[in-house]
Amino acid sequence: MITVYWVYPDGSEHKASVEEGVNLMEAAMANDIESIYGECGGSMACATCHVEVDESCGIKAGEPFAMENEMLDMVESGRTPTSRLSCQLVASPELDGIRLKVAW
Amino acid sequence: MKNEFDVVIIGAGHAGAHLVNVLVRKKYTGSVALISDEMFQPYHRPPLSKEYLKTEQVDSRPLLTGGALSSPNISFMPGCRVAGGDLQAGSLTLTNGTELGFKQLVLATGASPRKLAIEGAGLEGIVSLKTLADAEKIREALFQTKELVLVGGGFINLELACSLAGEGRTITVLEQTPRLLQRAVSPVMSEFLKTEAEKLGVRILLNEEVSRFEGDGKRISHVVTAAGERFEAGLAVVAIGSVPESGLAEDLGLECTNGIVVNGQLQAAPNVYALGDCVFFPDPSASHSLRLESVQNATDQANYVAEALTGSAQEEYHAIPWFWSVQGANRLQIAGLAKPGTRQVISGEPADANFAVYHYLGEQLCAVETINRPGEHMLARKMLKENFSPTEAEVVQGVEAIKAALASRESKNV
Ligand SMILES: Cc1cc2nc3c(=O)[nH]c(=O)nc-3n(C[C@H](O)[C@H](O)[C@H](O)COP(=O)(O)OP(=O)(O)OC[C@H]3O[C@@H](n4cnc5c(N)ncnc54)[C@H](O)[C@@H]3O)c2cc1C
Ligand code: FES
Numbered sequence: 001m002i003t004v005y006w007v008y009p010d011g012s013e014h015k016a017s018v019e020e021g022v023n024l025m026e027a028a029m030a031n032d033i034e035s036i037y038g039e040c041g042g043s044m045a046c047a048t049c050h051v052e053v054d055e056s057c058g059i060k061a062g063e064p065f066a067m068e069n070e071m072l073d074m075v076e077s078g079r080t081p082t083s084r085l086s087c088q089l090v091a092s093p094e095l096d097g098i099r100l101k102v103a104w
Numbered sequence: 105m106k107n108e109f110d111v112v113i114i115g116a117g118h119a120g121a122h123l124v125n126v127l128v129r130k131k132y133t134g135s136v137a138l139i140s141d142e143m144f145q146p147y148h149r150p151p152l153s154k155e156y157l158k159t160e161q162v163d164s165r166p167l168l169t170g171g172a173l174s175s176p177n178i179s180f181m182p183g184c185r186v187a188g189g190d191l192q193a194g195s196l197t198l199t200n201g202t203e204l205g206f207k208q209l210v211l212a213t214g215a216s217p218r219k220l221a222i223e224g225a226g227l228e229g230i231v232s233l234k235t236l237a238d239a240e241k242i243r244e245a246l247f248q249t250k251e252l253v254l255v256g257g258g259f260i261n262l263e264l265a266c267s268l269a270g271e272g273r274t275i276t277v278l279e280q281t282p283r284l285l286q287r288a289v290s291p292v293m294s295e296f297l298k299t300e301a302e303k304l305g306v307r308i309l310l311n312e313e314v315s316r317f318e319g320d321g322k323r324i325s326h327v328v329t330a331a332g333e334r335f336e337a338g339l340a341v342v343a344i345g346s347v348p349e350s351g352l353a354e355d356l357g358l359e360c361t362n363g364i365v366v367n368g369q370l371q372a373a374p375n376v377y378a379l380g381d382c383v384f385f386p387d388p389s390a391s392h393s394l395r396l397e398s399v400q401n402a403t404d405q406a407n408y409v410a411e412a413l414t415g416s417a418q419e420e421y422h423a424i425p426w427f428w429s430v431q432g433a434n435r436l437q438i439a440g441l442a443k444p445g446t447r448q449v450i451s452g453e454p455a456d457a458n459f460a461v462y463h464y465l466g467e468q469l470c471a472v473e474t475i476n477r478p479g480e481h482m483l484a485r486k487m488l489k490e491n492f493s494p495t496e497a498e499v500v501q502g503v504e505a506i507k508a509a510l511a512s513r514e515s516k517n518v
Contacts, residue, residue, distance in 0.1 A: 032171035034129065039122075039403050041148035041165045044478060045428040045437065067435070070479030074486070 002096035006033045007054060009102070018091040024100065025049035025087035035102055042087035044068060050075045051089075053082040054099035061089055061098065077103035109179070110134030111413060112196060112206035114186050114352070118402035119380030120212035121146035121167035124178060126410035128171045136178050137204060141185035144236055145173075150399065152239045153263040154430045157246070164236055188355050191373060208375045208413060211353055211364055212406075215346035215381035215397055220255065224317030229324035230340045233260055242341065249338020250274060253327040255314050256344035257284040259429050262297060264341060266432035269304035276335055277301070278312040278327065280344075289442060290461045293473050296454045297431055304432055346397060348382045360384075363395040368420030370409055377412065379405035388422045394441075398427045424488045426481070433457075439484035440471035449499050452477075460484075462499050469493035479503065486510070 001017045004027060008014075018027040028036040028049070040046035044067055053061045061084050064072055072083045086100060111127075113120045116138050124138050140146065147164035156164060172178055189196035196204045217232035219225070229249075231241050242264075250273045254261040257279030265275050283294040298308050312333075317340065318326040326334045348363035358372045359365040363384035365372065370385060372378045380402040384395045404423040411418055429436045434457055442463045452459030460480050463471040469492070472484035480503050487494065487506070492513060498505045 026165065029166070030170040032129070032169045037122075037125070037403075040399060040428065041150060043150060043154075043428060043430065044435075045426075047482065067476070067478050070477070071482060073479050074482030 002091050002093065002098075004091070004095070005097075005099045006031070006051075007099055007101045008034065013099075020091050020093070022091050023087050024051070024089040024091060024095075024098075025085075027091065028086060033102060036086065038087060040087075044071060044085060044087065047071050047075045047085060049086045050077055050103040051084055051086045051100040052080045052103055053084055054101050055082055057097060057099045059095060059098045061095065064088065075103070107137070107203070108135070108205040109137045109207070111136045111208045111210060112204055113138045113210040113212055114196075115212035115214055115349075115380070115382075116140035116142070116146040116167075116180070116182075117212060117214045117380065118149070118167065118399050119214070119406050120210070121172075122403050122406040123210065123212065123379070123410055124172045125167075125169045126407055127413065128169065128175050128178065130410060130414050132410075132414055133177060137181060137206075138178065139181045139184050139186060139198070139204075141183070142235055142237070143183050145180075145182070147236060149234070150428075152236065153233055153260045154267055156239055157243055157264075158267055162240070164239075186352055188352070191356055191358075191376060194375075209377070210409060210413075211358075211372065211376070211378040211382060212380050212402075213349035213352060213382045215348045215363075217343065218345045218347050220314065220342050220344060222314065222316050224319060224324070227317050227319040227324040228322055229319075229338060230317060230342060232342050233264065242339065245339040251336045251338045252276070253278065253335050253337040253340045255327065255340060255342045256280075257308065257310070258343055258345065259285065259288070260343040261341060262301060262431050263429060264343075265306040266301055266304055269301075269306050269432070274307075274336075275305070276307045276309065278314055278329065278335070279308065279310050280313045282310055284308070284310070289436075289438070289473055290448050290463070292448070292450060292454060292461055293436070293475075296457075296459075296475065297434075297436070299454075300432060300434055300457070346381065348384075348395060350382055353378065353382070365393070369412065369418075370405060370421050377409045379409055385421065388420055396425055398425065400426045424485055426485055435476050435478065437474045437478065437481035438471060439474075439481055440469070440488045442471040442473065446470060449496050451480075451499050451502060460499075462494075464493065467493055483507065483510075490514075 004018050006014045016031045025038040037048040039048045072079050146167040185199045187199045252275045254277045313330040315330040316328045327337045350360040350364050353364045364378040381397045384393050386393045408421045427438045446463035449462040458476050461473040474481045494506045
């Protein structure tokens, strides 16, 4: 289990334990994170799982994959330097404590 | 005493389940029954023909959010089929005899695989692929046979063929028409997908009509074509299109043609909505109605009906259709609808497995197919939404030229 924080635009946060191996879009759905819908089920087809990794906590998620990168360039909520599609992030010990800003 | 609900949703596929998700997130407090004739928690169907059978997992990704599963006002009723009802009285009867009352009704009954009514169709080892239960049947058969015949060269069978190719299997796709996906994609795309599947060792035969199945009286052994050719088969997957599940709606007295007929508000009658694969809805950008089978259509219509059920008045339903398919290493995406008779402009090279096909009716862009270009697909959705048609020169120059043209138009409009 790792701990994941989702941070809303108003600064409020949702903390949850996530089993290793689960992708963070599914984790967001299970925890009802507002605005994350994962419409395509993690097929990298919808971009409704867009998040911004808050690296101020010291935990980074790494670079997006090539196709993900192309999608991120076009997300409606606007790309940031640490944007990721959360369906492509899989819970692992390195991500323990990660903070994800929910793109609105 | 019958169980009374504010909203009864029949069918817990992508449309019904997403509607519940949105109602819960909107903090809807009315009572909702979500009725499913499947035994499982609602799940994503697309993986079933893609990666699902390659893994050992036996459940697909869940559709309902944590909140939808735990909200006290949501009653999920699996393994229940609605047998009939009375719209005037606001009541429904389940096949087990239970009576339900509703104030508002949502039909999200989906579509079912079209059956092949030919000799031998009742043999074991002939399946279609719609549900998790179907996928499990295929998985079981894969332990027993390496001879697979896939009847119909549509999305489901092409995805399945590419995902099952290898491991010593013989996979043959038999398609009745002269090209794959004739009604859905351009000839260039049909040819590309055929070549790519063939590279994986899949045999694809066009203009082949299947006329009967042969077996030992119990299990299938061969698929036979009208031309008299016999193909050995331990498993035959029939995927030749779908028919809308509109029988219940007809019994309820609702008009059905190619699906349940609705108005621009997705209403089939006062207080009765229909959405997803089962609905024949007006296309505001054309003068006719259409039926779509896609996750996008189910989801966008569910978003719309959620607004309607929570009382927000709205304009007519309108959304840009989009679709994806994964065939082996290739990701096909389609934005808009590729109608017959379009002029097509190609950007990139099919040989590089990285290209796009732009469809125009006159000067108007109506659809874009992309292979392994998810960014361009997103751009295409934006162009269609903003009613922007790039010139042929811009398309050939590539994404940056299109983006620049779109941005310059946007700045002029401000
Ligand atoms: C194998 C496969 C792969 C796919 N891949 C893609 C893809 O890659 N991309 C894409 O965009 N789309 C894809 N689709 C299509 C997509 O899954 C459908 O468009 C979507 O599921 C439609 O949702 P729906 O809710 O309208 O219908 P469904 O998902 O069909 O759900 C309807 C449900 O209602 C139930 N039902 C019907 N009648 C009754 C009744 N009387 N009482 C109770 N329950 C009832 C049905 O059993 C069913 O469970 C795929 C479909 C399949 C089968
Ligand atoms: S869930 Fe669709 S892109 Fe991540």
